[in-house]
Amino acid sequence: MEFHYPNGRKYSPVKNEEKTEKKQKKWSYGKRGMTLEDDINETNQFYLERGIAAIHKKPTPVQIVQVDYPRRSAAVIKEAYFKQASTTDYNGVYKGKYIDFEAKETQNESSFPFKNFHRHQIQHMETILKQKGICFVLLRFSTAEEIYLLDAKDLLLFWERMETGGRKSMTKAEISERGHLISLGFQPRIDYIKIIDYVYNLNE
């Protein structure tokens, strides 16, 4: 006899455990941003529960090709592909203002390479700035365990420098000069809202 989870997935204790382990290894290899993403999600959850801000990560965009509808259980997507996102990953509202950001990390110790960013994300940030939204990046230097908030305006300047033949990265010195180091804590883990108040003059 077969058992199913409420979402329709078949329950098979031994096999699934093996599969999960394998899958997690694959993921943590492929998605180095995992920890940073987890920390930001937890921080956003903290803000949401306390009524401080409502900021969410957007779902991963997926092109669905084939869906099966097995009897008595939920629809199963049998064939789909990852699509490139046309926006940044996080957005939401804080004190009525539109907040929009992307989070990236590097293992490089002295500079942040631009290969971590896609052109369409940069274009999206330009659009948000034109619409007077608050737009920034959270940049994590994973070896030093330091996270900086850098306004999109500054990021665009460095991007422009690359486009006109300059270096393909921002130095850590440049980031720490123009950006803002975020103090890391237990709850919330990455308290970027505090910095936003200060950087964008949102203190009432």
Add this chain to the structure above:
Amino acid sequence: MEFHYPNGRKYSPVKNEEKTEKKQKKWSYGKRGMTLEDDINETNQFYLERGIAAIHKKPTPVQIVQVDYPRRSAAVIKEAYFKQASTTDYNGVYKGKYIDFEAKETQNESSFPFKNFHRHQIQHMETILKQKGICFVLLRFSTAEEIYLLDAKDLLLFWERMETGGRKSMTKAEISERGHLISLGFQPRIDYIKIIDYVYNLNE
């Protein structure tokens, strides 16, 4: 010999055409909101291209269970499930303000049933209002081809009425009294930004 699209999908002219036709039928049956969604996406694209607003539909949230990495082609998602969204479908920025909305339609001619809304979406709207975001619903009466913008505050009042034992829908009269009929056009198809200027006093 096999050919592949840039996204890794196998090219097989005859079969695919059949599949697409079948799939589209399935989708339009399962997702009655298709046309409304298309019209809103086109409207948002219009706003984006002209620098009027930057509002996007969030990707459909999917729980990915199994991913294959075939040689020489893109990762293929082989098993995934639809997840329930924790927010509304559309958000973005207009004149610095956070914009958040959900779009629904009904074939009912005289009232809009609440069964089209989920509790978590209603809760999300409450949160957005507390954060002083602009939050509303676009309600389409498909038979009459009429679309109304109704502020989330009003929607919440009607929802509250249901929760306290009242009717499980809003009448069309109530919606037309408290909401705002949107004129439908060719470009943009559903010009809701015009209404927003008026309803939320955003004219400078």
